[in-house]
Amino acid sequence: MIYVVFCDRLGNNLFQLGAALSLSSEITICVPLENEYELTLKYKDTFFKGFPILNYIPNGISVYEESFYHYSEIPYTIGTNLIIKGYFQSYKYLNRDKVLEQFAVDKVTMEFIQLTYPKILNGGYTSIHVRRGDYLKALHKHPFCGINYYLKAINLIGENENFILVSDDIGWCKNNIKLKNIIYVENTSPIIDLYIQSFCDNNILSNSSFSWWGAYLNNNNNKKIIMPSLWFGYRFKVDVKDLILPSYIVIKNRYSLILFLKSLVQMISEKKYF
Secondary structure, three states: OEEEEOOOOHHHHHHHHHHHHOOOOOEEEEOOOHHHHHHHHOOOOOOOOOOOEEOOOOOOOOEEEOOOOOOOOOOOOOOOOEEEEOOOOOHHHOOHHHHHHHOOOOHHHHHHHHHHOHHHHHOOEEEEEEOOOHHHHOOOOOOOOOHHHHHHHHHHHOOOOEEEEEEOOHHHHHHHOOOOOEEEOOOOOHHHHHHHHHOOOEEEOOOOHHHHHHHHOOOOOOOOEEEEOOOOOOOOOOOOHHHOOOOOEEEOOOOOHHHHHHHHHHHHHOOOOO
């Protein structure tokens, strides 16, 4: 049995469960933080279906804790019990067939997308994901990609192509990303936003595990996946090479001066220095 410890939000949880799926079909999900436990329960019939969800971590079981931010083989023997902790943000941990089976779209979500956004199911759409909300409060950890990154990515696809945009700040997007053929997704749940991305022909990612998974679940054989080079801020010194699949297109981006200065202020306020 694999006991996988969840932390943070949905995109990170998918990596954590994905790593567990590659090891065993016998999995228990452990979510020790109360607010994260309640969030996990929202997906017990979709992404996490078929697995028990505990609000604690069992005692007396060996623990493996990820020590690097890239792939390292998890020492698990079938038939034994192991608790795994970490983010496991590497495509090398994932068994794609098992992941696609476990994370297949549910009936309710599919029917909603068919009814509300039927055009994307006919092909010819590129998703754009813009994450701003919580990132703007933690720029030293998770920098906003910046408008120039999105304009470069759109140019690679073709600005006259069809786009559909999901974001936690649709107002900003409407004011700054104006295209001839674009749909702004509003008032939907995270599960809808994620699957909308997966049904598109191509995907423009933000520096977010949420949009990473929208692209990974995309089954288009000829897809273009575009992602930023700047994934984390100065607070984290990590190599994210294992987030980049061989076919992905990486656009080099960097802090704007204003965002850089804001990130420094945030670091100092936390008393966290280089």
